[in-house]
Amino acid sequence: MKINKKHFSFLLFLFFLIGNFIFGISLSFAQDTNNKKDKLPIISGSFSKDSLKVGKHIPFKIIFTHKYNKEVIFADSSYNFEPFEWIKTEAFPTQTNSKGIAIDSAIYWLRSFELDTIQNLKLPVFVLDQKTGDTLKYFTEISTKETEFVLSKADLQNMLQKDSITFYQNTTFLNIPRFINYPLYGLILIGLIVLIILFFVFFGESIRRGYRLKRLQRQHEKFIQEYASQLQQIENPEATDHTLGMWKAYIEKLKNEPFTTYTSSEISRLTKNESLGQNLKVIDRAIYGGEIDANTELALQNLKNYAINIFEKRLAELRVISENELKKKSKRKKSSVVKARRKTNKKINNKENV
Numbered sequence: 001m002k003i004n005k006k007h008f009s010f011l012l013f014l015f016f017l018i019g020n021f022i023f024g025i026s027l028s029f030a031q032d033t034n035n036k037k038d039k040l041p042i043i044s045g046s047f048s049k050d051s052l053k054v055g056k057h058i059p060f061k062i063i064f065t066h067k068y069n070k071e072v073i074f075a076d077s078s079y080n081f082e083p084f085e086w087i088k089t090e091a092f093p094t095q096t097n098s099k100g101i102a103i104d105s106a107i108y109w110l111r112s113f114e115l116d117t118i119q120n121l122k123l124p125v126f127v128l129d130q131k132t133g134d135t136l137k138y139f140t141e142i143s144t145k146e147t148e149f150v151l152s153k154a155d156l157q158n159m160l161q162k163d164s165i166t167f168y169q170n171t172t173f174l175n176i177p178r179f180i181n182y183p184l185y186g187l188i189l190i191g192l193i194v195l196i197i198l199f200f201v202f203f204g205e206s207i208r209r210g211y212r213l214k215r216l217q218r219q220h221e222k223f224i225q226e227y228a229s230q231l232q233q234i235e236n237p238e239a240t241d242h243t244l245g246m247w248k249a250y251i252e253k254l255k256n257e258p259f260t261t262y263t264s265s266e267i268s269r270l271t272k273n274e275s276l277g278q279n280l281k282v283i284d285r286a287i288y289g290g291e292i293d294a295n296t297e298l299a300l301q302n303l304k305n306y307a308i309n310i311f312e313k314r315l316a317e318l319r320v321i322s323e324n325e326l327k328k329k330s331k332r333k334k335s336s337v338v339k340a341r342r343k344t345n346k347k348i349n350n351k352e353n354v
Helices: 005-039 153-163 182-231 237-255 264-271 274-289 294-353
Strands: 042-047 058-067 071-074 085-096 101-111 118-121 124-128 135-139 143-148
Touching (some): 042 143, 182 237, 182 294, 237 274, 237 294, 264 274, 274 294
Antiparallel strands (some): 042 058, 058 101, 071 124, 085 101, 118 143, 124 135
């Protein structure tokens, strides 16, 4: 069988094109592999759920791509995962392909009791250099998650029952006298106003000072009694939340700052009191996580001691202010008496000279 020269040359040209195409693909694949090796290591991390719920577990996945001859170590429970708490870690076996690229991965199970709307997290991977003995750190990019606050239907019904108000109608006729002696009442009112003004001019400062001190002491005694009775009923998250609200309202009166609107983390940051912040975290864990134990009662006792300390400081400040005001008044009286004596002495000397 004879082969046409034109057919033969066409077949040769076709085989040439196919060979060049295969060679190009293999060359580009090799270049991609080399480029991947040059860019190694690569680290990525992200949350595996769409939303973060207070006190609920959320997974955070880390994937670390590197050369096969590297020793990789993931962060353990001793690492600081703030604002999250570490629950457990699931590490997976290393996967290595034929090009010498290895992939290590792990899933961290975390939870948070913070009430911030947005919470951020980034985690490291440690690589041990066997030649130098140094440890290198590679961090994931910052992952952001929005906090979701969920209120159950049962909680909503309880709130509506507690806050419900019953209105009553009163259609009883009230007879109002038509004639009033306005001039007489006007004179009596003017006399009373004058007496009140004179009374406050002479005794107003001491009355206000004593009233502030008495009111502060009464508020403190009332808070101590109600707080002590509330501590005996710490059996569920609702009672714990009510006790914390009572404490915030009292500190708000003492410090004249909106503590009832602050979260636990904001209170810790503003007061710069680490011990107070730890106690508030324990209470938040009881409220939002349902973890009520002996530490919860101890934390509430510590909040009570903090309130007593603030009350004593405030009481001492008021007493110092009142004492300073009394000293100023006494100095003014003494200076006025001295000036009067000097004037009388000058008059007497002038008469003697004449």
